[in-house]
Amino acid sequence: MSQFNITTLGQFIIERQSEFKYAKGELSRLLRDISIAAKVISREVNKAGIAEIIGETGEVNVQGEDVKKLDIIGNEMFISTLSRGGECCAFASEEEDDMIALKGIYSKNGKYVVCIDPLDGSSNIDVNVSIGTIFSIYLRISEPGTEPDLKDVLQAGNKLVAAGYVVYGSSTMLVYTTGKGVNGFTLDPSIGEFCLSHPDIKTPKDGSIYSLNEGNSIDFPSGVVEYINWCKQKDKETKRPYSARYIGSMVADLHRNLLKGGVFIYPPTAKTPNGKLRLMFECNPMAFIVEQAGGIATTGKERIMDIEPSELHQRVPIFIGSENMVKKALEFVNK
Ligand code: AHM
Ligand code: MG
Numbered sequence: 323m324s325q326f327n328i329t330t331l332g333q334f335i336i337e338r339q340s341e342f343k344y345a346k347g348e349l350s351r352l353l354r355d356i357s358i359a360a361k362v363i364s365r366e367v368n369k370a371g372i373a374e375i376i377g378e379t380g381e382v383n384v385q386g387e388d389v390k391k392l393d394i395i396g397n398e399m400f401i402s403t404l405s406r407g408g409e410c411c412a413f414a415s416e417e418e419d420d421m422i423a424l425k426g427i428y429s430k431n432g433k434y435v436v437c438i439d440p441l442d443g444s445s446n447i448d449v450n451v452s453i454g455t456i457f458s459i460y461l462r463i464s465e466p467g468t469e470p471d472l473k474d475v476l477q478a479g480n481k482l483v484a485a486g487y488v489v490y491g492s493s494t495m496l497v498y499t500t501g502k503g504v505n506g507f508t509l510d511p512s513i514g515e516f517c518l519s520h521p522d523i524k525t526p527k528d529g530s531i532y533s534l535n536e537g538n539s540i541d542f543p544s545g546v547v548e549y550i551n552w553c554k555q556k557d558k559e560t561k562r563p564y565s566a567r568y569i570g571s572m573v574a575d576l577h578r579n580l581l582k583g584g585v586f587i588y589p590p591t592a593k594t595p596n597g598k599l600r601l602m603f604e605c606n607p608m609a610f611i612v613e614q615a616g617g618i619a620t621t622g623k624e625r626i627m628d629i630e631p632s633e634l635h636q637r638v639p640i641f642i643g644s645e646n647m648v649k650k651a652l653e654f655v656n657k
Contacts, residue, residue: 328510328515328517328518329517329518330507330515330516330517330518331353331354331357331496331507331515331516331517331518332354332357332515334505334507334518335350335353335354336350338500338502341500341502348409348432348433348434349409349434349459349483349484349500351407351409352404352407352409352410352434352436352459353459353484353486353498355403355404355406355407355409355410356400356403356404356436356457356486357496357516358403359396359399359400359403359404360455360488360494360496361494361509361514361516362399363392363395363396363399363440363441363455363488363490364488364490364494364509366392366395366396367392367441367447367453367490368490370392370447371450384416384417384418384419384635385416385635392441392444392447393417393440393441393444394417396438396440396441396455397415397417397418397438397440399440400413400415400436400438400440401413401415401422401424404424404426404429404436405424405425405426405429406426407426407432408426408427408428408429408431408432409432409433409434410424410429410432410434410435410436411423411424411429411430411431411432411433411434411435411462411466411470411474412424412432412435412436412462412470412474412475413435413436413437413438414435414436414437414438414475414602414603414634415437415438415439415440415603416438416439416440416442416600416603416604416635417440420472420634421435421470421471421472421474421475421634423469423470430466430467430468430469430470431466431467432462432466433461433462433466434459434460434461434462434483435459435460435461435462435470435474435475436457436458436459436460437457437458437460437475437602437603437606437607438455438456438457438458438603439455439456439457439600439603439604440455441453441454441455442454442455442456442487442571442572442573442603442604443569443570443571443572443573443574445570446569446570446571451569451570451571451574452489452490452491452492452569452571452573452574453489453490453571453573453574454487454488454489454490454571454572454573454574454577455487455488455490455573456485456486456487456572456573456603456604456607456608457485457486457487457607458482458484458485458602458603458606458607458610459482459483459484459485460474460475460477460481460482460483461481461483462474463477472634475602475634476602476631476632476633476634477631478606478627478628478629478630478631479601479605479606479607479609479610479626479627479628479629480627480628482501482606482607482610482627483500483501484498484499484500484501485498485499485606485607485608485610485611486498486499486607486611487573487576487577487607487608487611488573489573489574489577491574491577493508493509494508494509494511495507495508495509495516495519495520495577496509496516497520497523497577497580497611498611499610499611499614499615501610501614502614503522503523503614503615504522504523504580504611504614504615505518505520505521505522505523506518506519506520506521506523507519507520508520520581523580523581523615524615524616525579525580525581525583525612525615525616525617525643525644526582526583526644527583527616527644527645527646528583528644528646528647529564529579529582529583529584529585529643529644529647530561530562530564530565530583530584531564531565531566531567531578531579531582531583531584531585532550532553532564532565532566532567532584532585532587532647533566533567533568533575533579533584533585533586533587534546534550534568534586534587534588534589535568535570535588536550536566536568538591538593541591541592541593542589542591543589543590543655545654545655545656545657546587546589546651546654546655548654548657549650549651549654549655552650552654553566567579567584572586572588572599572604572608576608576611576612576642576643579643579644580611580612580615580617580643583643583644583647584643584644584647585641585642585643585644585647585648585650585651586640586641586642586643587640587641587642587651588639588640589622589639589641589655590639594637596636596637596638596639597621597637597638597639597640598637599637599638599640600635600636600637601626601629601631601636601637601638602631602634602635602636605619605626605638605640605642606626606627608640608642609625609626609627609640609642610627612642612643613627616645617642617643617644617645617648618642618643618645618648618649619640619641619642619643619648620640620641620642620648620652621638621639621640621641622639622641622652622655622656623656626638626640626642641655
């Protein structure tokens with residue numbers, strides 16, 4: 323990318339605004355607000371080691387897990403940015419029990435609701451391994467001007483207007499879709515802008531990476547164990563054995579697989595019969611991005627994006643990634 327030929331995220335969003343049927347600029351402003359929050363979180367993540375803000379606060383989140391300070395910073399950052407912006411009436415977060423009706427001066431009139439996992443993969447913060455933010459945007463169902471309620475948030479993934487993630491890795495990248503393909507932007511810290519670096523991302527149909535927490539395999543369904551064994555067998559034609567790659571940050575694992583081709587699995591286990599990952603905060607937005615890039619995302623029984631959510635913190639099993647790899651895994655699982 324020549325330094326004189328860059329497209330910033332802000333420019334790109336404005337150029338694409340006319341493609342979007344509800345567009346009056348609010349979605350563009352909302353995406354811009356999210357990218358600003360992401361830049362601040364990126365800065366905080368980068369200085370985590372020196373600022374003594376890594377580590378647990380001693381509180382537990384609604385999922386019963388330890389909460390890290392950076393999770394809280396990320397969560398608060400989004401609440402304040404979205405409250406000030408005025409395009410968003412309600413906010414739901416992996417870090418909050420319930421939906422929050424935003425209290426900014428214009429929030430009640432906002433057309434959109436936003437779901438966020440502010441810092442996914444937070445167990446990796448302390449050890450300087452990639453983590454991410456996941457966001458999703460729905461059009462509210464209730465009338466603008468009224469008090470938003472839970473049904474505004476509890477919508478199926480097939481109603482998503484936009485979704486994206488930010489990966490805080492060796493560089494910070496923001497990848498998003500509004501249902502017209504997937505584009506990726508890399509943060510240039512010297513100018514403080516996300517610059518288009520990965521236009522129109524298409525995920526390979528085939529791949530040779532499988533990503534899952536194999537340490538739990540004693541508790542996996544037998545079909546998943548058989549699939550893993552198949553991945554490890556030697557076969558020239560299908561280029562097996564495949565590589566096992568698992569960071570333990572869904573954003574980073576899926577980002578790598580999206581670009582290189584692969585399958586990511588969080589199956590039901592004996593301990594977690596619905597898997598671990600949350601439909602509203604992790605699975606739906608990632609499914610939207612992966613499908614838009616040409617991949618697929620399913621629970622093993624149904625398309626992730628067609629699930630009608632029943633509760634905010636609902637968990638679902640997930641098989642997501644390159645089309646042919648997911649289909650192969652499902653052959654074993656549904657035998
Ligand atoms: P978090 O949102 O509390 O960080 O948990 C979600 C993370 C995902 O990023 C990752 O894929 C998964 O948990 C890893 O779980 P496990 O350690 O069970 O393999
Ligand atoms: Mg998470």
